[in-house]
Amino acid sequence: MVQSMPDVSPPKWHIAHVSWFFEAFILKPFHPSYQTLDPAYDYLFNSYYETHGTPFPRPDRGMISRPTVDDVYRYRAHIDRAMAELLSDPPQEHLPEILRRLELGLPHEQQHQELLFMDIKHILAQNPLCPAYRNDLTPPPARDMGELGWHAYPAGVRHIGHDQAEKSFAYDNEMGRHRQFVEAFQIADRPVTNGEFLAFMKAGGTTHLTTGYRMVGRRSRQKAGRHHSTGSSGMKSGITISWAAWCRST
Structure with missing residues (x-):
């Protein structure tokens, strides 16, 4: 139930929340004999679904000492059994909607698996004993x-957003395919190593090891007479620095 900061959720909350999704949006509406373990779970494990009800405040999730971790696992097992019952003999008149919500629920759970891992890492990082998430990992061979x-990549108009004609899954915030002008840019031809990124940061985050790479400074920005956006670091530049890959303006 540890919550190391407001943007981190306790691990047991993640497990309960992804279970709650199937209960709230599939089992309760479409399973005729479904019985919830505890009506209070509908309030405790809602996140941002304000149309469903008033969510429990996110910064206070670490205060939920009850239900216990064991209770949450029992809740998950209860949901699994009920979902198996429903899907083994679904009401045919509601089957398209059940499948649509199921398709949403599965990527939602995958998303929370990533969040769960990220939150556990942040929780462990606050501990002065420096506990490791795993101790059985071996370093990859040097290469x-x-x-x-x-x-x-040249400048030009790009199409951004999910193409609904593909009939594949996407979240609603990916919808609305539209055109966007993108300035010319370059992207690294391989992943950047931690060592290269650390060297970049130690150099002040303004100069790359490769000759000819630099962020646009104040003088060149004024001389160019064009707008440059401000990144999360507060530095104005003509390039975008990404954790996944380094991009530079051409």
């Missing part, structure tokens, strides 16, 4: 990554 190269 020569080679010189960092770049792929260039």
Whole structure:
């Protein structure tokens, strides 16, 4: 039930919340004989679904000492059994809607698996004993990554957003495919190592090891006479720095 900051959820809350989703949006509406373990769970494990009810405040999730972790696992097992019953003999008149909500619920759970891992790492990082999430991992063999190269992409109009004609799953915030002008850019031809990124940061985050790479400074920005956006670091530049890959303006 540890909650190390307001943006982190206790691990047991994640397990309960993804179970709650199936209960609230599939089992209760479509399973005729379903019985919930505790009506209070509908309030405790709602997150942002304000149309469903008033969610329990996120910063206070670490205060939920009851139900216990064992209770949450029993809740999950209860949901699993009920879902298996429903899907083994679903009401045919509601089957399309059940499948639609099931398709939403599964990626939602995958999303929370990622959040769960991230939150556990943050929780453990607050402990002065430096506990490890796992102690059985072996470092990968060293290999020569080679010189960092770049792929260039010209400026132009790009289509951004999910194409609903593909009939594949997407969250609603990915909808609304639209056109967007994108400036010319380059992207690294391979993943950047931790060592390369640390060297970049130690250099002040303004100069890359590769010759010719630099962020646009104040003088060149004024000389160019064009707008540059402000990134999360508060530095104005003509490039975008990403954790996944480094991009530079051309």
